[in-house]
Amino acid sequence: MMTYLVTGSNGMIGSQIYKELRSMGWNTHSLNTSEIDECNTQKDLQSLITSKIRSVNGVFHVGAIADTSDFSADVLYYNYHITKLIINSCSHWNVPLIFSSTQMVKGRSEVGYPENIYGWSKVMCEDYGLAKAPYILPFIALRYTNVYGPGEEAKGRNASLAYQGWLSKRIDLWDAKRDFVYVKDVVSANIYAMNNIKTSGTYWVASGETRSVIDLVGNMGDDITIGEKNPESAPPWFQWETSCDPNRFMSGWTPKYTIESGTADYLNYLKNN
Numbered sequence: 001m002m003t004y005l006v007t008g009s010n011g012m013i014g015s016q017i018y019k020e021l022r023s024m025g026w027n028t029h030s031l032n033t034s035e036i037d038e039c040n041t042q043k044d045l046q047s048l049i050t051s052k053i054r055s056v057n058g059v060f061h062v063g064a065i066a067d068t069s070d071f072s073a074d075v076l077y078y079n080y081h082i083t084k085l086i087i088n089s090c091s092h093w094n095v096p097l098i099f100s101s102t103q104m105v106k107g108r109s110e111v112g113y114p115e116n117i118y119g120w121s122k123v124m125c126e127d128y129g130l131a132k133a134p135y136i137l138p139f140i141a142l143r144y145t146n147v148y149g150p151g152e153e154a155k156g157r158n159a160s161l162a163y164q165g166w167l168s169k170r171i172d173l174w175d176a177k178r179d180f181v182y183v184k185d186v187v188s189a190n191i192y193a194m195n196n197i198k199t200s201g202t203y204w205v206a207s208g209e210t211r212s213v214i215d216l217v218g219n220m221g222d223d224i225t226i227g228e229k230n231p232e233s234a235p236p237w238f239q240w241e242t243s244c245d246p247n248r249f250m251s252g253w254t255p256k257y258t259i260e261s262g263t264a265d266y267l268n269y270l271k272n273n
Contacts, residue, residue, distance in 0.1 A: 003027035004194075005056045007086070008063025012151035013100060013144075016187045017060050024191075029056065032063065036082060046085060053089040058194050061086055062100045067158055068116045079121035084128055091135040098193050101126055101141045101202070103179075103242060115237050126202060133200035140193045142186075145206040145244050148216070149183030149262065150269045162263060165217035165224045166270060172227040174234050176213050177241040179206045182262035185255040192253045206244035207255050207262075219263035 004021055008014035009030035021028045031052050039045040053059060064079045083099070090097045104119035105126065114120045129139040148160035155163075162180075165171040189205040197203075217226055234240075246254075257265065 001025070001027055002057045003029065003055065005029045005031060005052050005059045007031045007059070007061045008033075008100075011062065011066075012149075012155060013147065013183060013186055014060070014062035015151045016149075016183050017062065017190055020187050020191065033078070036078075045082075046089075049082075049085050049089050053086070053095055054093045056095060058096045058098070059086065059090055060098050060100075060190055060194070064100065064118075064121075066118060068104065068118045071117050075117045075121055079118070080124045080128075083125045087125075087129050087132050087139070090139075091132050094135075094137060096137055096194060097129065097139050098190050099125060099129055099139065099141045100190075101143045103143055103145045103204070103206075103244070105143060130200060130202070138198060138200040140197055140200060141202040142189055142193060143202065143204045144186055145179040145181050145204070145242065147181055147183055147186055149266050150273075151183060160216075161213055162216050162220050162266065165226070166220040166267070169221075169223055170225045170227075171217060172229050173213050173217065174229045174231060174238065174240075176239065177210050177243075178213060178216075179208070179210055179242060179244045180216050180259055180262070181205060181207045181255060182257035182265070184262075184265070185257050188256065189250065189253055193250060196252060197250055203250045204244050204248035205255075206246075206249075207258065208244065208246040208249070209258070210241065210243040211259050216259055216263065219259055220267060 004026055006014050006018045009018040010032050018028055039048055065075045101122045105114055105123045114123055126141045133139045148162040152159045152163050186205055214226055
């Protein structure tokens with residue numbers, strides 16, 4: 001029986017990957033921040049990571065600090081340093097690694113590079129993993145667009161606007177356009193990559209369609225009041241439109257959910273949990 005390690009299995013995406021693997025009958029192990037924080041030395045940390053990786057068939061590395069407003073050194077420690085140790089261990093034990101990255105590695109289209117530490121930390125991890133790629137079979141970075149869906153209840157202000165609107169019933173927005181991807185499509189992309197992609201590389205995980213933020217929130221219920229913010233109040237780094245070319249998807253994988261079907265499934269989850 002196959003055995004997989006999921007880092008960040010307490011988080012939104014990690015928890016959904018973990019649950020799906022379990023439902024498929026696979027043995028599933030986890031590595032979370034609480035275990036990392038219990039390590040007193042780098043030697044302890046390396047021993048912990050080695051013990052988690054040496055006996056598994058693959059690693060889904062999802063765990064990270066995803067707060068884009070956090071400019072502390074913790075972001076680089078958890079997102080880059082810990083990832084380097086995981087990549088090195090996968091390289092040593094010849095274990096495939098699926099790495100959760102982000103569209104923020106590109107920043108605004110007119111800029112072309114990250115505009116926060118979170119984005120830079122992901123770029124650094126991608127570069128390091130691909131440099132190690134000849135020794136990992138394979139290293140695959142999946143760049144997610146705007147993810148929404150079950151598992152984000154504990155994310156607070158970092159939760160999707162879909163969840164924030166549903167929870168508060170009143171939300172003010174800039175009328176931006178995004179590629180919104182449902183978390184179940186993110187899960188399916190991770191499992192597809194582990195099972196089918198044998199060559200290291202970087203791929204995008206998205207819905208393939210650009211929609212208004214107001215479309216997303218409006219589909220979360222007729223009882224939500226949506227106010228539109230003054231465009232002039234947006235910060236300089238704000239992205240008015242992001243999109244993803246489906247040609248950047250993995251060959252053989254396609255998203256299943258549109259905004260309409262994704263929000264319908266999400267609402268059903270929220271009403272029953």
